[in-house]
Amino acid sequence: MDLQLSGVTVLVTGAGQGLGRAIGMAFAAEGADVAFHHHSSAEGAEKAAAEATELGVRAVAVGGDLRDPDAVTALAERVESELGPIGVLVNNAAATRMQRFLDSEPADWAPQVDVTVTGTLQLTHAVAKRMVEHGGGSIVNLMGDSGRVGESGLLVTASARSSTVGLTKSLAKELARHRIRANAVSLALVQTDNLDSHAGGTDDERMAKILRQYPLRRLGRPADVTPTILLLASPLSSWTTGQVVSVNGGYAMP
Numbered sequence: 001m002d003l004q005l006s007g008v009t010v011l012v013t014g015a016g017q018g019l020g021r022a023i024g025m026a027f028a029a030e031g032a033d034v035a036f037h038h039h040s041s042a043e044g045a046e047k048a049a050a051e052a053t054e055l056g057v058r059a060v061a062v063g064g065d066l067r068d069p070d071a072v073t074a075l076a077e078r079v080e081s082e083l084g085p086i087g088v089l090v091n092n093a094a095a096t097r098m099q100r101f102l103d104s105e106p107a108d109w110a111p112q113v114d115v116t117v118t119g120t121l122q123l124t125h126a127v128a129k130r131m132v133e134h135g136g137g138s139i140v141n142l143m144g145d146s147g148r149v150g151e152s153g154l155l156v157t158a159s160a161r162s163s164t165v166g167l168t169k170s171l172a173k174e175l176a177r178h179r180i181r182a183n184a185v186s187l188a189l190v191q192t193d194n195l196d197s198h199a200g201g202t203d204d205e206r207m208a209k210i211l212r213q214y215p216l217r218r219l220g221r222p223a224d225v226t227p228t229i230l231l232l233a234s235p236l237s238s239w240t241t242g243q244v245v246s247v248n249g250g251y252a253m254p
Contacts, residue, residue: 001236003231003233003234003235004234004235004236005027005030005031005032005230005233005234006030006031006032007031007033008087008088009032009035009079009080009083009084009085009086009087009088010027010032010033010034010035010086010087010088010089010090010233011034011035011037011062011076011079011089011090012034012035012036012037012090012092013037013066013090013091013092013093013123014037014038014039014093014094015034015036015038015045015048015092016036016037016039016040016041016043016045016048016061017044017192017193018192018193018222019190019192019222019225020037020090020092020093021036021044021048022192022222022223022225023090023092023222023225023226023229024036024048024052024059025048025052026222026226026227026229026230027088027230027233028051028052028055028059030230031056031057032057032088033057033083033084034049034052034060034083035059035061035062035079035083035086036048036052036059036060036061036062037062037063037064037075037093038061038062038063039063039064039065039066039093042061042063045061045062045063046061048061058082059083060078060079060082060083062075062078062079063075065119066093066115066119066123067115067118067119067122069122072119072122072123072126073126075123075126076123076126076127076130085130085131085134086130086131086134086137087131087134087137088137088138088139088140088233089127089128089131089139089140090139090140090141090142090229091120091123091124091140091141091142092142093116093119093120094112094115094116094142094143094144094160094161095111095114095115095116095160096144096157097111097112097157098153098154098157099153100152100153104156108156112157112160113156113159113160116160116161117160117163120141120163120164121167124139124167124171127139128175128180131175131178132175132178132180135179136178136180137179137180138180138181138182138183138232138233138234138237139168139181139182139183140182140184140185140233141164141167141168141182141183141184141185142164142184142185142187143161143162143164143165143184143186143187144157144161144186144187144188145186145246145248145251145252146158146161147160147161147162147163147164147186148186148244148246148254149252164184165184165244167182168183168184168242168243168244169182169242169244172241172242173242181237181238181240181241182242183232183237183241183242183243183244183245184244184245185228185229185232185244185245185246186244186246186247186248187220187225187246187248188214188220188247188248188249188252189220190219190220190221190222190225191219191221192222213251214248214249214251215249216249216250219249220247224247224249
């Protein structure tokens with residue numbers, strides 16, 4: 001199926017490693033020009049951009065601290081100057097930490113809120129203004145299922161991630177007049193290089209306990225997630241906006 005993404009400029013945040021990198025490569029495989037954003041994973045983003053260009057598309061690695069308004073503006077300007085108007089924004093970057101709430105301090109909460117909430121707002125604001133000027137676009141926000149259903153040991157992460165639901169639905173209602181769609185993809189555990197920190201350990205006993213929570217009895221893989229993101233970004237989903245789609249192996253059901 002042709003997803004009609006060829007030649008579209010796509011910006012994926014947190015794309016120097018893990019799922020973000022896989023998302024960027026999936027767009028490149030569909031013929032999109034991709035900006036792989038990174039903050040601390042510059043080497044991974046550069047390698048991803050190089051691999052994407054081998055597929056015959058344009059690609060660039062762009063660094064920037066999403067908590068810094070000036071860096072966000074510079075990031076968006078660089079993407080558009082090198083690849084053209086941003087047609088798709090995938091908000092993947094987030095800060096997470098597994099920690100019991102009663103063992104935490106306010107200083108532990110700030111990075112998660114600053115990156116996941118404030119950083120996402122700042123970049124979305126900068127890109128959405130450009131999308132309005134260019135006649136529309138698609139925004140896909142990623143979040144963890146903890147933000148929908150709650151999870152012990154991830155209270156602050158869940159609080160920050162739950163903001164994604166309100167952001168997505170509000171963007172969809174406010175920006176529809178500008179032909180901008182916004183949807184969210186809610187995920188359970190996906191096997192990436194960061195799995196150990198997200199799962200709280202990956203020893204056999206811990207993994208067996210985790211897998212019992214999944215009706216499909218396995219964790220997700222990036223390839224399980226990217227098709228949904230691609231479809232929501234695609235013009236084929238032109239009548240879909242304001243939705244939160246769960247891709248989670250049955251871990252939580254609406």
